[in-house]
Amino acid sequence: MSAVLLGGNRFVECRSILAYRGNPVLHVDVDPLHVELVTPENLPSHRAVRVSRQERSPEKDIRVVATSESLAIFWREYALVVATRFDADTAHLKLDLRPLGINIYDDFAGLHIGTNLFSGNEVSHAAVAINLGD
Amino acid sequence: MTPPLRKYLELERLMLILDEEGDAAAETLRDVMDPIWYSLTDEERRLLDDRRIGRIRSLEEIRVPAGSHVFGDAPPPPERRPFPREPIRGWTLAA
Numbered sequence: 040m041s042a043v044l045l046g047g048n049r050f051v052e053c054r055s056i057l058a059y060r061g062n063p064v065l066h067v068d069v070d071p072l073h074v075e076l077v078t079p080e081n082l083p084s085h086r087a088v089r090v091s092r093q094e095r096s097p098e099k100d101i102r103v104v105a106t107s108e109s110l111a112i113f114w115r116e117y118a119l120v121v122a123t124r125f126d127a128d129t130a131h132l133k134l135d136l137r138p139l140g141i142n143i144y145d146d147f148a149g150l151h152i153g154t155n156l157f158s159g160n161e162v163s164h165a166a167v168a169i170n171l172g173d
Numbered sequence: 174m175t176p177p178l179r180k181y182l183e184l185e186r187l188m189l190i191l192d193e194e195g196d197a198a199a200e201t202l203r204d205v206m207d208p209i210w211y212s213l214t215d216e217e218r219r220l221l222d223d224r225r226i227g228r229i230r231s232l233e234e235i236r237v238p239a240g241s242h243v244f245g246d247a248p249p250p251p252e253r254r255p256f257p258r259e260p261i262r263g264w265t266l267a268a
Contacts, residue, residue, distance in 0.1 A: 059239060060239075083241075085247070138247075140245050140246055140248065141243060152237050152243060153238075154242050162235070169237060170235070170236045171243060172239060173238065173239070
């Protein structure tokens with residue numbers, strides 16, 4: 040059973056960690072390790088990114104560095120997502136989307152989403168663990 | 174997410190719970206789900222068939238309002254702060 044650790048929260052068998060109005064934003068496969076990051080279009084910052092198996096855009100700003108045990112997605116020189124294989128069934132994530140103008144990041148206190156802070160939660164078997172909606 | 178897909182997943186969640194408990198009502202729910210399944214688009218059915226996890230118990234666990242507190246302008250470049258050339262003094266005061 041695969042799990043993702045993020046900001047002191049545990050997401051077990053969740054198809055998407057984050058979504059925006061039901062559309063996946065952050066998806067993580069643990070084995071093999073893979074991360075997809077697709078931010079909403081038409082952001083106020085005009086910094087939408089798409090990193091999936093099929094595409095990486097914008098090509099000039101996005102860099103993906105992957106090894107067998109880790110994967111990182113960079114916006115220019117800033118890490119947006121750093122995923123590490125924690126153990127056979129678990130991936131650990133560091134997330135900071137602030138360079139894109141998206142106020143979502145994690146630190147020791149938890150997972151910050153706008154003015155909300157989540158920590159110590161376990162979410163399991165959800166199509167979307169956290170849905171940004173109206 | 175379209176309303177039919179949402180309905181289908183909600184019913185599926187309940188059906189799986191009942192099925193796990195050996196409740197015969199699971200079969201009734203399966204029958205209810207059939208017409209919804211056929212009302213889904215090919216893409217939605219493909220999405221459901223390709224699911225990589227065995228069981229969805231909820232469509233979304235947490236909903237967080239998205240607004241200007243989440244989506245904002247691009248941050249300005251960080252201010253340049255060069256390393257000091259002289260030894261740093263007064264760490265305890267600065268901390």
